[in-house]
Amino acid sequence: MPPGNPFRIFSPLNFYEFASSRFGVFPEIKAFSFRAFFKLRELVRHHRFHILHDNQCLGYGQVLWKTLGIPVVATIHHPLSIDRATWFENPSTLKQKVKRVLYYPLLMQGWVSRRMDRIVTVSRDSAREIASAFGVAPEKIRVVYNGLDSEEFAPLPGWTKKPNNLIFVGNSEDRKKGLLYLLQSLVYLPQEITLTVVDGGAPQRAFGPLLTEKYGIAHRVRFTGKIMPGDLIRHYNSAEVAVVPSLYEGFGFPAAEAMACELPVVACTAGALPEVVGDDGAGILVPPRNAKALAEAIWRLLKDPDLRRRMGRAARERVLKLFTWEKAARQMVEVYQEAIDAHG
Structure with missing residues (x-):
């Protein structure tokens, strides 16, 4: 229940999250996208944003972000259709299958992703899967490999291996x-x-x-x-x-x-x-x-x-x-600049 005033659960977005979760739906994506729009609408009155970047939310409210006159880029690590397909390889009841279909918002994410200015993903294979599963035009997809901290993840001098x-x-x-x-x-x-x-x-x-x-x-x-x-x-x-x-x-x-x-x-x-x-x-x-x-x-x-x-x-x-973060950052800046230039 919302702290302070429990009746806030009956506000449209709160009640939607509560009610839909009772049926096994994953409501946070859609609700967050609308909440983010309302907050962004407040912020743009006092702050200037050159670009908005979503990390695989892809809720319906995200399309409203584009009404703010700012280019929108979204990262998709891979389409959730892959997770659902792998899950269905395991034995399950009809009830479990229905709940799993409701859980993955594939139609919404596909519809929203096609309306983003650019899609960023982390591999060429993911780019192919996104184009196939969500119908995103390949020319809108950019690949930026993930990076890691190669100073942290490194050989430890003198460290003994455990045999076999x-x-x-x-x-x-x-x-x-x-x-x-x-x-x-x-x-x-x-x-x-x-x-x-x-x-x-x-x-x-x-x-x-x-x-x-x-x-x-x-x-x-x-x-x-x-x-x-x-x-x-x-x-x-x-x-x-x-x-x-x-x-x-x-x-x-x-x-x-x-x-x-x-x-x-x-x-x-x-x-x-x-x-x-x-x-x-x-x-x-x-x-x-x-x-x-x-x-x-x-x-x-x-x-x-x-x-x-x-x-x-x-x-x-x-x-x-x-796979360094420095290289990933440079490539991401290039994607941002491309989206800004295309937006005019």
């Missing part, structure tokens, strides 16, 4: 992260190979632990839960191989972070991962949903220390060349 240890970083409850196939791959690998799962996602994590029990590998898998950034960097530096078995990534921060720490990567040929890992010796790419292929690539690296070192060095060089 793999690392997975991601939300284990998110099926498109592919943890299922990584855990299956451990069955094909020698018993001494262990896995550290760094999971900062859902507070209640059941999917991963249940699978480790099912496959008889619970003693080989450690779930850290949510950890601080410094601890994450130490985990990267302790592992010998990073595995990113995702079924889709709009970019793939875990791959880039591991690469910045001079860690060789085994990843899937899914989404933007081939763009991040590349074909210049930073890692090994395998088909998605293929536990045996993952196991073979992991074993190839674990049994060859020289290959791991070469790939690790190539991985960091690739990050320093392509």
